[in-house]
Ligand SMILES: Cc1cc2nc3c(=O)[nH]c(=O)nc-3n(C[C@H](O)[C@H](O)[C@H](O)COP(=O)(O)O)c2cc1C
C-alpha cells in the first residue's frame with residue numbers, strides 16, 4: 001500500500017466515516033487522488049470502489065485527475081465580479097498561458113472559478129490549493145502572482161500581506177462587542193443546571209440564525225427527549241450562501257464564544273460529542289481553531305469533568321468540508337460528517353431523532369451558538385427584551401457590494417433596511433439582496449421594511465446594488481450558482497436549475513422572447529413544488545423577485561418587447577409567490593429539524 005495512504009488511514013483509525021477527511025489529507029499531500037489510492041482505501045475501509053469514487057466525485061474540491069502544483073480558484077460571487085474578478089482571471093490566464101478550467105501543458109498550474117469564498121468585504125478573492133486565500137486582488141497583484149508561479153516559488157513564501165483576512169466589524173452590539181472571558185457563560189449555565197438552562201433558552205425565544213429561524217429551545221428539548229445511546233451537538237459552519245461571511249469573523253474573533261455555546265448545548269441535551277463542520281473555503285482557520293480547542297481542554301472547559309463537574313464530559317472535533325454548498329443543509333451536512341456524499345436525507349426521521357450515526361443530534365448555526373453563551377450569562381429575559389416579539393435579540397449582517405464600508409453590522413431585530421444602507425455608506429441604491437440568493441431581492445420602494453422573521457428574514461447576507469448594476473445579470477449569476485451547486489439527487493432541481501440558467505443565457509445573448517419569461521415562471525413553480533430540499537425550492541427566488549421588480553431589465557432583452565404573454569404575468573407571479581410561501585419566513589428551510 002502507498003505509505004501516504006497507510007499513514008493517513010492510521011491517523012483516522014481506518015474509519016469509513018472519516019472518508020471525507022482522509023481524502024482531504026491525502027489530497028493535501030499529493031495534490032490529487034489517484035485511482036490506485038481509491039482502490040486501496042476501498043479495500044482498507046471495507047467499502048466498494050464505487051462508494052469511494054462516488055464520494056470523491058461528489059465534492060468539488062477533490063480531484064481524481066491531476067490539477068497542477070498550483071490550483072487557483074477565483075471566488076465567483078456577484079460581488080467579486082462587481083470588483084473586477086472576471087477581467088483579473090482573464091489576465092492571469094493570459095500571463096500563465098492557460099485556458100480557464102484547463103491544466104497547462106507543463107502540469108504546473110490550473111485557473112478556475114469557485115462559488116463565493118466568503119470574502120466579499122475584501123474581494124476579489126482567490127483560493128489557492130484549498131489552503132490559502134488571497135484578498136483584494138488587483139492587476140498588480142495578479143502580475144506579481146504570475147511571476148511567482150512561473151518561478152515556482154512555494155505559496156508559503158509569497159508576500160504575507162496577500163493572505164491577510166481582515167475582520168471588518170463596523171457595528172457591534174451584544175455579540176460582536178468584546179467577548180466574555182472564556183468559561184464565564186459556561187460556569188453560569190452549569191450553576192443553573194440543564195433543565196433551568198433549557199428553560200432560559202426557551203424564555204429567550206431565540207430562533208436559529210442559519211436561515212430557518214426554528215426555535216432553538218424547542219429543537220434542544222426534542223433532542224434531549226429523544227432516546228439514543230449518545231446525543232450529538234453539531235455546529236454548522238458551512239456558510240456557503242453567497243454574500244455571507246459573518247461566521248468566518250465569529251470563528252476567527254469569537255471562537256471561544258462559539259465553542260462555549262456548543263458546550264452549553266451539550267450540557268442541556270446530554271451530549272459527549274461535538275462536531276464543528278468548517279467549510280472547505282475556511283480551511284485556513286483550522287490551525288487557530290484547533291489551538292483554541294486545545295487551550296479550552298487545558299483550561300478544563302472541554303474534556304472530562306468540565307469545570308470540575310463529575311460526569312460532564314464533552315469534546316469537539318472539527319470536520320473540514322470540500323466545496324459543496326448543499327452540505328450546509330443540515331441532513332446533507334450530517335451525511336458528509338459520516339464520510340458520505342452530501343445528499344439531503346428524506347425526513348422524517350429528523351436529525352433531533354436520528355442524526356449523526358443514527359444518534360439524536362442538534363445542528364445549529366455558528367451565530368446561534370454565540371447567542372446561547374450570551375443568554376447563559378445575561379439570562380433569557382434579557383435577550384427577549386432585545387429586538388421584536390417574534391424575532392428576539394440581534395442579527396449580524398455581512399454587508400458587501402456598492403457601499404463605502406463593507407463588513408459586519410450587528411443590529412437588534414426590527415432594524416430598517418434603509419438604516420443599514422445609511423450606516424454602510426450606500427448611495428443611489430436600487431436593490432438589496434437580503435439573505436443571499438435564496439433570500440429576498442428588495443427594491444427601493446421596500447427599504448422601509450425591517451429585518452425580522454415576520455418581515456424580511458435573513459441568514460446574514462446583505463448585498464447592495466446601486467443603479468449602475470444590471471439586475472438581470474445579478475439574477476443570471478445566481479441562477480448559475482444554483483445550477484452549479486445542485487447535488488443532482490432529484491430531477492426537478494438537477495434539470496430545472498440548468499434549464500433556468502440556460503434560458504437566462506439565451507436572453508443575455510439577445511435571442512430571448514416573451515415566451516422565455518413564461519417558461520421561467522413555470523420552472524419556478526416546478527422547482528419550488530417538486531424539489532427534495534431547500535436548495536431547489538429557493539433556487540428561483542432571485543429570478544422571481546427581479547422579474548417582478550426589475551421588469552425592464554428583462555424586457556430590453558426580449559426581441560419583441562411589446563410581446564403580450566398568453567396570460568397575466570403579474571397574476572402568475574403573485575400565485576407563484578403565494579405557492580412558494582415566501583410570507584412564512586423562509587421557503588428555503590421548510591423541513592427544519
Ligand atoms: C441549501 C441549504 C444550505 C444551507 N446552508 C447553511 C449554512 O451554510 N449554515 C447554516 O447554519 N445553515 C444552513 N442551512 C440551514 C440548515 O439546514 C439548518 O437549518 C441550520 O443549520 C440550523 O441551525 P439554526 O437553527 O441555528 O439556524 C442551509 C439550508 C439549505 C437548504
Ligand code: SF4
Pocket residue numbers: 326343344485486487488489490491493494531532533534535536537
Ligand atoms: S433539491 Fe437540488 S440540492 Fe436538493 S436534493 Fe434535489 S438536487 Fe439535491
